[in-house]
Amino acid sequence: MPEITFTPLPPANSGRVDRRTVAAVEIAAQLRARPGEWALIRTKTGDTKRAQSAAQSYARTIRTGRLRAYPVGQFEARARTAESGVTHVYARYVGDAQQ
Incomplete structure (x- = not known):
C-alpha cells in the first residue's frame, strides 16, 4: 500500500508573492514614516x-482600504x-485621525 x-x-x-501587494506594503511604510505629507506614488501615461x-x-x-496595506x-x-496629460496618484498617511 502506498504511504x-x-x-x-x-x-x-501559498508560496506566491504578489508584486503589487509587496509594492503597496512598501509604499504604505514610506507614507507612515512621513505622516501628513503628500507623496507621488504612481504615474499613468x-x-x-x-x-x-x-x-x-x-x-x-x-481610500476604501481594499488593499490590506492601506487600512480604511x-x-x-x-x-x-x-x-501634459499625464495622470498622477498622490497619497498620504493620516493615521486614525480620519475616523
Missing part, C-alpha cells in the same frame, strides 16, 4: 481617459492630471 501523509490544505496562493480612470481607481482602492481611514489618496 500517504495527512496534512492541512495550504491556502491557494498614455490614453488620457484610460489613464485617468486607472489612476482614480487606484486612489479609490487606497488611515490613508488619503487623490488622482490629478497634469497639463
Whole structure:
C-alpha cells in the first residue's frame, strides 16, 4: 500500500508573492514614516481617459482600504492630471485621525 501523509490544505496562493501587494506594503511604510505629507506614488501615461480612470481607481482602492496595506481611514489618496496629460496618484498617511 502506498504511504500517504495527512496534512492541512495550504491556502491557494501559498508560496506566491504578489508584486503589487509587496509594492503597496512598501509604499504604505514610506507614507507612515512621513505622516501628513503628500507623496507621488504612481504615474499613468498614455490614453488620457484610460489613464485617468486607472489612476482614480487606484486612489479609490487606497481610500476604501481594499488593499490590506492601506487600512480604511488611515490613508488619503487623490488622482490629478497634469497639463501634459499625464495622470498622477498622490497619497498620504493620516493615521486614525480620519475616523
